[in-house]
Amino acid sequence: MTRSITQGTDDRNGHRDADALEHTGTNELKLHVARTRDDLEDTVEAIRDKLDVKTHALRVWATFRRDLRANPGAFVLTVTLGAAVGVVVISSIVRDRMRRG
DSSP states (O other), X not given: OOOOGGGSOBOTTSOBOHHHHTTOOHHHHXXXXXXXXXXXXXXXXXXXXXXXXXXXXXXXXXXXXXHHHHOHHHHHHHHHHHHHHHHHHHHHHHHHHHHHO
């Protein structure tokens, strides 16, 4: 008994399961391989985009500049608070080392 391609089940991407592929013709298999290759290319491209440090750095820099122009007061406040925390931390370290001798 031979099953046709229409009797197989589709996965979430519309591809046939392995059992259905056993009973397909060459053209259907080539189509399946082409779809799988396209899916793999899309996945590789998405991974490449996520790992592109230069693009992410430029995007962060552009966001920073936009936010700075939109609200410079918040930037000044953030830098001031960060500097104050830095001074407190450094002075605590220096004071602790001076006590230890």
